[in-house]
Amino acid sequence: MDHDLYPKMNILIITDSVPYFPGPGSAMREFCLIEALAKKHKICLMTTCWPHDMARVEALKKICSKVIVITPPVERLRKRGGLMKKILGEGNYRRLTRFFNIITKPPERVYGAHWYIAAFHDALGGIDLSVFDLIQIERSELAWWFAGRGKIKKEIRKIVTFHDVNSILEQRIYEQVVSPRWKIFKFTEWRKTIAYEKKVAYQYDNCIVTSKKDAENLLSIYPKAKISIVPNGTKIDYFRANKSHAGDIEPLSLIFCGSMQWYPNEDAMLFFCKEILPLLRKDIPKVKLYIVGTNPSERVKMLSNDFITVTGSVDDVRPYVTKSAVYIVPIRIGGGTRLKILEALSMGKPVVTTSIGCEGLNVVNRKHLLIADSPIEFANNIKRVFFDKKLCNQLTQHGNDLVNKYDWDVISKSLEKAWYETIN
Numbered sequence: 001m002d003h004d005l006y007p008k009m010n011i012l013i014i015t016d017s018v019p020y021f022p023g024p025g026s027a028m029r030e031f032c033l034i035e036a037l038a039k040k041h042k043i044c045l046m047t048t049c050w051p052h053d054m055a056r057v058e059a060l061k062k063i064c065s066k067v068i069v070i071t072p073p074v075e076r077l078r079k080r081g082g083l084m085k086k087i088l089g090e091g092n093y094r095r096l097t098r099f100f101n102i103i104t105k106p107p108e109r110v111y112g113a114h115w116y117i118a119a120f121h122d123a124l125g126g127i128d129l130s131v132f133d134l135i136q137i138e139r140s141e142l143a144w145w146f147a148g149r150g151k152i153k154k155e156i157r158k159i160v161t162f163h164d165v166n167s168i169l170e171q172r173i174y175e176q177v178v179s180p181r182w183k184i185f186k187f188t189e190w191r192k193t194i195a196y197e198k199k200v201a202y203q204y205d206n207c208i209v210t211s212k213k214d215a216e217n218l219l220s221i222y223p224k225a226k227i228s229i230v231p232n233g234t235k236i237d238y239f240r241a242n243k244s245h246a247g248d249i250e251p252l253s254l255i256f257c258g259s260m261q262w263y264p265n266e267d268a269m270l271f272f273c274k275e276i277l278p279l280l281r282k283d284i285p286k287v288k289l290y291i292v293g294t295n296p297s298e299r300v301k302m303l304s305n306d307f308i309t310v311t312g313s314v315d316d317v318r319p320y321v322t323k324s325a326v327y328i329v330p331i332r333i334g335g336g337t338r339l340k341i342l343e344a345l346s347m348g349k350p351v352v353t354t355s356i357g358c359e360g361l362n363v364v365n366r367k368h369l370l371i372a373d374s375p376i377e378f379a380n381n382i383k384r385v386f387f388d389k390k391l392c393n394q395l396t397q398h399g400n401d402l403v404n405k406y407d408w409d410v411i412s413k414s415l416e417k418a419w420y421e422t423i424n
Contacts, residue, residue: 211360
C-alpha cells in the first residue's frame with residue numbers, strides 16, 4: 001500500500017529516554033521515525049526528562065502533537081543504597097545487588113526501570129488511553145512494566161520495539177566472559193532474558209525488530225509472535241560526505257564511533273587494541289586510531305597514547321569521520337543493527353567490520369564493505385583498504401548506492417504499515 005493511502009492515526013509512543021538527533025543509536029532511531037511520521041500522523045510522546053534534556057524536549061514539542069514529560073526521581077536515584085554503599089563500597093554493593101537479582105528479580109536490564117516506572121504509571125492514569133489508535137512502547141525492557149503489570153488494558157492495541165533481542169546479546173556476553181563469577185551471572189541473565197522476551201512477545205499485538213535475523217531469533221523464543229521488521233536507517237543528507245573535504249583525509253588513520261558506556265562498544269575497542277592493532281603496527285607503526293563516543297570507561301581512557309585518541313563526547317562526529325581513512329566496527333557482541341555503519345557509508349567511508357558488526361544489514365562482503373572475524377584477517381583487510389585505492393573507491397561507491405535504501409523517510413513507511421496492520 002502506498003505511503004499516502006494510510007489513514008491518519010493517533011499514536012502514543014512511550015520511551016524511557018528523550019529521542020534526539022544526533023545522538024546514540026536508539027535515541028536517533030526514535031527521533032527520526034517520529035519526525036518522519038509526525039508530518040502526517042498525530043503522535044503523543046511520553047518520555048523521561050533529565051535536566052540536560054530540556055532543549056531536546058522543546059525540539060520534540062515542535063514535532064509531536066503533545067509531549068508528556070516524566071521527571072525521574074533524581075534524589076531517590078542518587079541516594080539508592082546509600083548506607084549499604086558506604087559500608088560495603090561501590091563495587092561490593094554492586095556485586096551484592098547482582099547476587100540478589102539472580103535469585104529474585106527479572107533481568108537486570110528490565111529491573112533497572114523500576115526506579116522511575118511509578119511516574120509513568122501515574123501519568124498513564126491521568127490520560128484517556130481510548131483516544132489512541134495504538135500505543136507503542138520503545139525498548140522491550142520497558143514492555144512488561146506496562147502490559148505485564150496491567151497498566152495498559154488488553155483491549156488497547158499495543159506494539160513494542162525490540163531495538164535488540166537482548167537474549168542474543170546476553171548469550172554472546174556469556175560466551176565471551178572468562179571470570180567464573182561473571183560467567184554465572186551472565187548465564188543466569190541470558191536464561192532469564194529468554195523467559196522475559198517470550199512473555200513480552202505474548203503480551204503485545206506486534207513486535208518491531210530491526211532485521212530479519214532478529215525476527216528469526218525472536219520467533220525461536222516465541223513462535224506465535226507477530227513481528228514486523230522496521231530496519232535502522234540514517235539521515236543521508238546530514239551524513240553525506242562533502243567532496244570538498246576529500247583532501248583532508250589523514251593517511252593511515254582509523255575511526256570507531258559509539259556510546260562507550262554500551263558494553264559491546266567498549267569490548268570492541270579493548271579487543272581491537274589488544275588483538276588487532278599490534279598486528280597492524282608490525283607493518284604500519286604510525287597507524288592512528290580515533291575512539292569517538294560518550295562516557296568512555298577508565299579501561300578505554302587508558303588506551304590513549306600518541307597514536308590512539310579517546311575523545312569522549314563530541315558535538316559532531318562528522319569532522320572526525322571525514323578526516324579518517326577507514327571506519328572500523330570490530331563488534332563481537334550485540335544484536336539489532338549498527339547505525340554507525342550506515343552513517344559511515346553515507347559519508348563515503350570504506351568500512352572494515354566483523355560479521356556481527358554488520359549483522360542484519362543488506363551488505364555484501366567485498367562489495368559494500370570488508371568483513372573479517374579473526375584478528376589477522378581484520379588487520380589484513382585494513383591494510384588492503386589503506387593501500388588499494390581501486391578497492392577503496394569501489395567500496396565507497398557501492399556503499400553510497402546501498403545506503404539510499406536506508407533513508408529514514410523510506411524506513412518510516414515500514415513502521416507506518418506495522419501501525420496500520422496492528423490496528424486493523
